[in-house]
Amino acid sequence: MHIHLLQHGPDHEPARLTDWLTSMGHSYTVFHLYNGELTPPAGDSDALIVLDGPDGFVQAPPAWYKAESKLINRYLDGQKPLMGIGLGALWIADALGSIVAPGTYPETGWHTIQLAPESPFDLPEQFEAFMWHRYVFSLPDNALPCGGSEAAPLQGFSWDAGRVIGLLYHLEVTPKSVEPLFEHHALSAERHDFMQPEADIRQQPKRFDPLAALLDRLMCQWLRPAPA
Template identity: 35%
Template sequence: MRINVLQHTPSEGPGSIADWAAERGHDLYIYHPYQFNGILPTADETDLLVVLGGPISPNDDLDWIKAERELIAQLLKAHKPIFGACYGAQQIAKTLGYQVGKAPHKEVGWAPVYRQSDVIPNLPEQLTALHWHEEMFEVPKQAQLLFTSDLVHNQGFLLGNNVIGLQFHLEPKLLNVRTMTINDGAYALTNNALHQTPEEIRNLPVPKENREMIYQMFDYITKA
């Protein structure tokens, strides 16, 4: 399987998604459309698409952001698996015609999310996830709400049996968290409803079950 990853900032990489790909024997390719003139894979050369987070918004008027949605639309039509984290989940929702706008609270740091669906096996009722956002997607009507949090209701959705969008991050490993907080830590210092500093975020241990849940979700959408 060829997994094409769309990465949108140097500080937010695939983390444990790359571990899952390697252990399952899949080939991982990482694209940086924000830096390299909007270079993207084609739908034909994509078996699984991963759309990561970043400092941009799906509402930004950039050609490569629109091109990403064209790719997502083609893959949705072909019923290929897609996983979106933060901005990536917002891109999927916007591709389907739903709104992306300001969340009721800016969340930056570690906070619990609560499972709202039992469709994916073995997901716990609660996870401690890394949040790094101030926008929120509208849950597509054809999708199931998958997670909520205390401050932002729309935290995750499952579309059919092959598309997952999460407003939060389960994929970061310790190195990813360190990279995010040293390079983009200023984002946590203004209007952050979680009231966590970059140092506090960095010093909290990454829950080991987050990696397990990434594996569970990716196994689910790729066996659909």
């Protein structure tokens, strides 16, 4: 399969995703939309991954978002797999008619996900994931919840029998890929109940290791062969 990935900023890279795709024999193209690259046609790939991006893009989308929004809707109307992570999940949820708004608490660092009983994905009932978000979404119509955290009870959704996934939390990150977040994308909040200090995140790099197995399980279930 050939997968397109849409990148929205130099500090929000695919990280472990491209390594996984290569290891599984898939080809891919990363489109750096923030750097002037055009949004690809919907027919050029077997699946689409909409990556995370700057928090400010939720309220003030960039000029190229209009073309990206059309592409997201083309995938929603089609039969090919579509995944959104972070900002990408928010934009897919918005396209499905969900409410997107600031959450009660922003989340950074490591938080526990409780898998929703309705989730169609075979993942542990409880696992730790990396967070870096302020905005949340409501559950789209005809979607199933994929789990939540203490601060954000809805951390992900599955739509159209698992063909479409939106996740606020991150399984693709590595110690290297999160470093730019500390420097350029710090989240501000009046309350910091669920914002883990940067020093604590840096001091526990081995916490990133279990994410690889979780990502593998999720991707293998999501990236089914595209219909002929």
